Amino acid sequence: MSQAVIESLGLTKTYRMGSQQVHALAGVDVHIQQGEFIAVMGPSGSGKSTFMNMLGCLDSPSSGEIRIQGENVTHLSAAELARIRNRYIGFVFQQFNLLPRTTALDNVLLPLLYRKDHDGNNDFASECLRRVGLAERMDHHPSQLSGGQQQRVAIARALVNQPAVVLADEPTGALDTETGLEIMQLFQQLNQEGKTIVLVTHEPEVAAFASRQLIFRDGRLQSDKQVQAESASEHLARYRAQKQQEGLA
Amino acid sequence: MKWWMLCKVAWVALQVNLMRSILTMLGIIIGVAAVIIMLALGAGAQHEVDQQIKNLGGNVFVVFARGRASSGARGASGSVQTLTEMDAEAIEQQIPQVSVAAPTIWANAQVIYGNMNWAPSVRGVDNRIFPAQNWQLAHGREFSAAELNSAGRVAIIGATVQRELFGASDPIGQTIRVDRTPVTVIGVLDAKGQNTQGNDQDDLIFMPLDTVRKRIAGMTLASPRAVRSLIVQVADERDMALVEQEMEALLRQRMRTTGTDAPFQIRNLSEMVETRARTMQIFNGLLAAVASVSLLVGGIGIMNIMLVSVTERTREIGLRMAVGAEPADILRQFLIEAMLLCSLGGLLGLSIAVLVTRSLEKFAGFTAIIQPEVVLLSIGFSAMIGIFFGYYPARKASKLQPIDALRHE
Numbered sequence: 005m006s007q008a009v010i011e012s013l014g015l016t017k018t019y020r021m022g023s024q025q026v027h028a029l030a031g032v033d034v035h036i037q038q039g040e041f042i043a044v045m046g047p048s049g050s051g052k053s054t055f056m057n058m059l060g061c062l063d064s065p066s067s068g069e070i071r072i073q074g075e076n077v078t079h080l081s082a083a084e085l086a087r088i089r090n091r092y093i094g095f096v097f098q099q100f101n102l103l104p105r106t107t108a109l110d111n112v113l114l115p116l117l118y119r120k121d122h123d124g125n126n127d128f129a130s131e132c133l134r135r136v137g138l139a140e141r142m143d144h145h146p147s148q149l150s151g152g153q154q155q156r157v158a159i160a161r162a163l164v165n166q167p168a169v170v171l172a173d174e175p176t177g178a179l180d181t182e183t184g185l186e187i188m189q190l191f192q193q194l195n196q197e198g199k200t201i202v203l204v205t206h207e208p209e210v211a212a213f214a215s216r217q218l219i220f221r222d223g224r225l226q227s228d229k230q231v232q233a234e235s236a237s238e239h240l241a242r243y244r245a246q247k248q249q250e251g252l253a
Numbered sequence: 254m255k256w257w258m259l260c261k262v263a264w265v266a267l268q269v270n271l272m273r274s275i276l277t278m279l280g281i282i283i284g285v286a287a288v289i290i291m292l293a294l295g296a297g298a299q300h301e302v303d304q305q306i307k308n309l310g311g312n313v314f315v316v317f318a319r320g321r322a323s324s325g326a327r328g329a330s331g332s333v334q335t336l337t338e339m340d341a342e343a344i345e346q347q348i349p350q351v352s353v354a355a356p357t358i359w360a361n362a363q364v365i366y367g368n369m370n371w372a373p374s375v376r377g378v379d380n381r382i383f384p385a386q387n388w389q390l391a392h393g394r395e396f397s398a399a400e401l402n403s404a405g406r407v408a409i410i411g412a413t414v415q416r417e418l419f420g421a422s423d424p425i426g427q428t429i430r431v432d433r434t435p436v437t438v439i440g441v442l443d444a445k446g447q448n449t450q451g452n453d454q455d456d457l458i459f460m461p462l463d464t465v466r467k468r469i470a471g472m473t474l475a476s477p478r479a480v481r482s483l484i485v486q487v488a489d490e491r492d493m494a495l496v497e498q499e500m501e502a503l504l505r506q507r508m509r510t511t512g513t514d515a516p517f518q519i520r521n522l523s524e525m526v527e528t529r530a531r532t533m534q535i536f537n538g539l540l541a542a543v544a545s546v547s548l549l550v551g552g553i554g555i556m557n558i559m560l561v562s563v564t565e566r567t568r569e570i571g572l573r574m575a576v577g578a579e580p581a582d583i584l585r586q587f588l589i590e591a592m593l594l595c596s597l598g599g600l601l602g603l604s605i606a607v608l609v610t611r612s613l614e615k616f617a618g619f620t621a622i623i624q625p626e627v628v629l630l631s632i633g634f635s636a637m638i639g640i641f642f643g644y645y646p647a648r649k650a651s652k653l654q655p656i657d658a659l660r661h662e
Contacts, residue, residue, distance in 0.1 A: 062574075063656045083579040086574060086579040086580070090576065091577075101568065101571075114573070118578050161576070165576075
């Protein structure tokens with residue numbers, strides 16, 4: 005087995021609620037290889053969000069380890085974790101989390117601005133916006149963009165630091181079916197280009213586009229299986245044809 | 254993040270809540286304006302005092318003849334104790350630190366020229382008055398020896414008298430009447446303007462000592478060469494105390510008096526003026542201190558709004574942290590925002606202070622001087638307030654856990 009891009013070893017998170025100890029995660033081992041497209045599923049309270057937050061170095065485990073490209077990042081300081089996130093992780097959120105009153109291009113540039121060695125070159129940021137199909141909207145503010153377009157800006161922002169892994173938390177949750185399918189199509193394309201993507205969702209239809217499914221239950225990994233990914237492009241084509249027929253009928 | 258990027262981010266944040274930013278700044282604006290105005294008025298008053306001390310002739314004593322001893326005991330004729338021209342000469346000759354001692358007599362008289370009349374202060378002097386009180390002649394000449402010795406009917410007039418009697422026409426060579434005595438104007442003094450008490454220093458006429466003694470009515474002097482006062486100028490300011498002692502001793506000896514009830518009184522005019530100025534400065538300092546309390550209150554307002562701003566923008570902070578902002582980056586961002594708020598407030602306060610002092614000068618006759626160091630100090634001070642009161646909210650922001658901040662509703 006080759007070197008994992010990101011892996012968790014015996015990952016445990018315990019919260020204290022009054023006198024009770026709550027195990028949000030109880031020893032999770034996951035190894036994620038370069039180029040995988042993984043869907044993380046499970047009911048709420050299953051620990052899937054806690055797992056994602058720790059993969060993204062937003063939260064630290066009670067015990068166990070997170071390793072990014074073989075490096076143990078578990079006991080780093082807040083500032084060091086910020087640097088790790090800046091270099092290795094790209095985030096896509098359900099609510100897009102774009103800065104208002106800031107252009108699409110400046111939103112995409114944001115991660116680079118927190119780099120000490122950023123030279124003020126915007127070319128790659130524009131390239132990322134072009135990649136997600138927003139070449140014409142670089143100077144638009146989020147309020148001038150549709151939900152799907154805003155999520156594309158967020159995806160461009162997650163790509164701009166050339167991360168080892170893109171973490172997407174319910175990226176289609178705030179979008180209508182068609183726009184959601186478009187976003188999934190974009191994720192599949194990015195995966196085919198070699199990007200490693202981990203996506204949290206509670207919709208099996210969305211999880212079906214990934215090639216590996218992790219299912220959490222009660223803080224443990226219930227199942228971890230390779231699946232045949234469905235094509236988002238085909239779903240989108242079928243959906244549009246159906247909609248057109250309904251329109252005609 | 255580069256500091257200019259932080260400034261840009263802060264600028265955008267301030268614009269988003271423009272009204273709130275302005276209201277927040279108001280405390281700083283008022284505080285800075287009040288402090289600068291108070292200090293400017295204080296500096297202006299000090300400047301006027303300095304000017305007046307310079308006009309008084311620098312290091313000057315005035316020796317006044319006092320009314321005769323009130324004990325009722327009167328000396329025989331010829332032993333009358335009073336100031337005379339000879340005392341002036343004795344002071345000049347026997348106290349080497351004295352550069353000039355000018356004898357003067359003063360009276361009030363009606364002065365008439367053509368159909369104009371005016372009532373200035375009339376001074377009997379000799380030419381020593383010019384160095385003693387720093388008078389310069391704008392036109393004409395000083396008194397000649399003959400005029401001084403023979404009670405010549407000549408006068409040198411102050412700028413106010415010239416304006417009131419002659420207007421724009423040339424007074425030199427013209428004859429005016431002082432009470433009933435016709436005298437010829439031979440000179441005009443340079444204007445000195447008002448002193449700090451608001452008295453017009455140019456409302457006077459100089460005439461030879463004897464002329465005033467003999468020709469101006471109402472003069473009853475104890476001796477033929479008696480004078481009302483001596484204006485004594487000391488060469489070096491550091492010798493003032495010494496000269497005062499020696500003069501006191503010399504005059505007592507000359508008048509053969511030892512008691513506390515001396516028939517003369519020595520006054521140091523610049524000291525009186527300075528005492529007044531010091532009182533005024535203390536008063537102004539007090540007002541400035543009160544004004545700086547409003548700066549403090551303004552600072553607390555800044556802290557309040559920054560705390561609100563941090564809470565409002567918790568999700569933004571979470572996002573910035575997620576994409577790589579270190580706690581120090583967040584701290585800096587909010588500190589710069591608070592500093593920008595305060596510095597802008599400081600600049601606006603400064604502009605208001607300039608406007609207010611200008612109008613005070615123009616419409617109320619104040620002298621106000623805004624010193625450059627006061628400007629730097631108050632702007633620097635308001636930026637410091639920004640750092641001080643912005644630090645707690647900024648630190649609070651930087652201590653947020655990224656995951657909690659992102660989930661914040």
